Amino acid sequence: MQIFPCPFCGERNEREFHFAGEAGKTRPDTTTEISDVAWAAYLYNQKNIKGAVREVWMHLSCAELFILERDSITMDVVGSISFREEA
């Protein structure tokens, strides 16, 4: 079992966490016309990087979303960042 750090609750069992998606995706401006291709790319396409990744995760126990930085090969966790601190 792996321990993941929640920025609010501290170190917890990985089972309490849910992978939500890659960080840094920008939602297209929905007030203007968006092509099907552009919308599908936003919705589905992933960088799916081998190595250092930045992802959005949810800690299910406290229901907070945050950014988890980790290595997708070694599975080492580098850091977790609250969206609140960034805002």
Next chain:
Amino acid sequence: MGVNYSALNVFREGLRNQKGWGQAWRTPKPQKSYDVIIIGGGGHGLATAYYLAKNHGLNNIAVLEKGWLGGGNTGRNTTVIRSNYYYPESAALYDFSVQLYEGLSKELNYNVMFSQRGMLVLAHSEPEMEMAARSVNAMRLNGTDAELLNSAAVRKLAPILNYREDARFPIHGAIWQGRAGTGRHDAVAWGYARAADNHGVDIIQNCEVEEIIVEGGKVTGVETNHGTIKSSAIGAAVSGHSSCLASKVGMTLPLHSYALQAFVSEPLKPVMNTVAFSPSYGTYFSQSDKGGLVIGGGLDRVPSYGQRGNLPMQEAVLGGLVEMAPVLGKVKLLRHWAGIVDVAPDSSPIIGPAPVEGLYFNCGWGTGGFKAIPAGGYLFAHLIANDAHHDISRPFDLDRFASGRLIDEGAASGIAH
């Protein structure tokens, strides 16, 4: 070139101290250029090269493999072959694959040990039995063999399972596909490699593609650790690493890479004659010809490129096994491993051209690539040779994500693929 594999030659070589077999395939140096380069020497890549040579008359083909043949997911799966799918597009694809598997040992002159021992998908309640009936009807309409069995019929096929009414998930019945079964995964890779080599395909191992060369919007070759190799047609069949390859031409794919674990137990006397899968427990198992129980389940929960598994899924899968067949509780595991699989949002594969001219992708097979090797190779070869889809692979093009015509087998089968 190797000797034909036959009973007569087994006898003859027995008398000659096994000295006349020769090598099954060559170890050539890469040429400067090829008509087609296939990246990835797993089942799909080798099968693609074989069908390009056999069906489309191409003989100047290279397969580039960064490690050794079949060392990725082809050697890491649980060897189940089946076509019990819900949607017509999937059934057409996977049943075509089962049909090719049925004649494969003869076609390749290599025993892939396809044993059609059948597969049970268990139903654990009356509502699940109703859904199972719906699936059976869909499969039959798709032209796949399927039968709805009650608990007594399941018991005859797999007496080792837990039939108690107070089981965590009691067995009410199952979906049965009699033509499903298991094969010898390494033999599928080796059989295709040998047959492709016989058709003149150069199989180059320990050859990693470092860059894909694009000039004027077209691919013209690859940079490898063996130097530059030119080609105007490149097919990528690299499963979990498809996104890494796509990034070399600035592309992203609708894929996530996850570790998928599998387990094999110590060898036992025959106790399990078929494949049993329980969507509720999230576990399936069969028994290999050597006697080991081959056990699998769902994906790990954390996206990963590390070819090893994680404890939560081990506990879920093995806990499920012990509930499914409590008598196996004291069986010891022999080995445990993981492969990196590429999962599309609809749990269906991607076969199609990339936006860069001359580049094609065969990926997104997720947890189910092994059973699809013959069809995947056949259809991918058709796509590369004609620069146009075969009817069966058409629905699996990348354009389905923009058009919205997803083939959502993840939802249809009720387990993460």
